[in-house]
Amino acid sequence: MRSITRVDSDLGTSPIVVIGASRGGLEALLELFHPMPANFKAAVLAVLHTSPDGPMLAANILSSRIAMPVSYAHSGEEPQRGHVYLAPPGHHLIIAADGRMNLNQNPKVHHSRPAANPLFESAAAVYGSHVIGIVLTGGDSDGADGLRSITDAGGVGIVQCPSQARDPSMPIAAMRADHPHYILPVEEIGPLLMKLVSGSRQVTEKKAV
Numbered sequence: 001m002r003s004i005t006r007v008d009s010d011l012g013t014s015p016i017v018v019i020g021a022s023r024g025g026l027e028a029l030l031e032l033f034h035p036m037p038a039n040f041k042a043a044v045l046a047v048l049h050t051s052p053d054g055p056m057l058a059a060n061i062l063s064s065r066i067a068m069p070v071s072y073a074h075s076g077e078e079p080q081r082g083h084v085y086l087a088p089p090g091h092h093l094i095i096a097a098d099g100r101m102n103l104n105q106n107p108k109v110h111h112s113r114p115a116a117n118p119l120f121e122s123a124a125a126v127y128g129s130h131v132i133g134i135v136l137t138g139g140d141s142d143g144a145d146g147l148r149s150i151t152d153a154g155g156v157g158i159v160q161c162p163s164q165a166r167d168p169s170m171p172i173a174a175m176r177a178d179h180p181h182y183i184l185p186v187e188e189i190g191p192l193l194m195k196l197v198s199g200s201r202q203v204t205e206k207k208a209v
Contacts, residue, residue, distance in 0.1 A: 015042040015130050015197045016079065016095075018123045020116025020146070022049035022138025024166025026058055028186045029136070033066040033084070035190040040068055041197045042132070043079035045093060045101070045123070047116045049138060052090030059086050073101045087114035094122040110142040120146025129154030132196055134189060135180075137165035141173030148178040156196060158182045158189060 021028055025048045048058055056072060062084065063070035073085040073093050078100050087093035091103040092114050109115035116135070120143060123131045133150035135143040137160055151157045157180035162168035164185050174180060182192060 014081065015132055016123060016127050017042050017044045017132045017134065017193060017197075018116075018119050018146075018150075019044065019046040019134045019136065020120065020138070020143035020170065021046070021136035022112070022140070022142065022167065022170060024137040025049070026061065027166070028160065029062060030065055031186045032134075032136070032190050033062065033068065034187075036066070036068060036194060038067040038069075038082055040082045040194070042193075043081055044068070044084045045073065045079060045087075045095070045119060046084060047087045047093060047114045047119050049112045049114070049142070050089040052113070056089060062086075073103065075101065075103045077101050087119070089114070092118045094118050095126045096122075097126060099126060110140045112140070112142055116143035117146040121149045124149040124153040124155060127155075131155035132158065132193065134158045134160075135170050135174040136160045136186065137167050138170035139167045140169055141177075143170055144173040144177035147174050147180065151178055151180070156181050158184065158192070160184065160186050160189070 059070045059072050068082055068084050070084040072088040092106055094102050096102045109117050120133050131150045133147045135147055147157045159171045159174045159180040162171040165171050
């Protein structure tokens with residue numbers, strides 16, 4: 001049985017959203033976040049596969065076009081509701097046992113650093129059933145094992161419709177590795193998140209492609 005460490009903070013009793021994306025991911029994130037308000041009642045941590053020597057532009061692009069503030073995560077920082085944190089290039093983003101964010105340069109996972117699996121797995125271990133995990137467009141299979149960890153811990157799994165994704169490999173891998181609760185077009189994920197964090201956490205159905 002998975003060991004769950006409950007964080008001793010107010011955020012630990014609220015949903016936390018973790019997202020993994022790769023090819024086509026920036027566009028998908030913009031569409032996902034578009035309907036979400038600045039006072040969104042959960043922290044959002046996202047991994048977007050990027051080159052380790054690439055420019056750190058994603059946070060500025062997102063913050064200029066969505067309501068929530070966006071920044072790159074820093075080690076020791078505590079995630080706050082209504083804020084989007086991105087893994088910086090060349091670093092895995094994980095959640096430590098005390099609920100704070102940590103960065104490391106551990107080996108690549110599925111050829112990527114940052115990768116979604118370390119974030120998803122650490123979130124499941126710390127926050128248990130309070131995690132909402134999302135796998136968006138991208139190549140390879142990163143995020144599949146991590147999403148299974150989230151649903152095994154009682155959290156909610158969401159996958160972008162492969163037929164809509166710019167690269168369907170990550171969504172397909174996530175569907176094969178697990179039974180996500182929702183498989184949706186990306187424009188429907190934001191409204192769903194607002195419902196899930198509003199206090200109605202009950203999962204009522206699994207949607208098919």
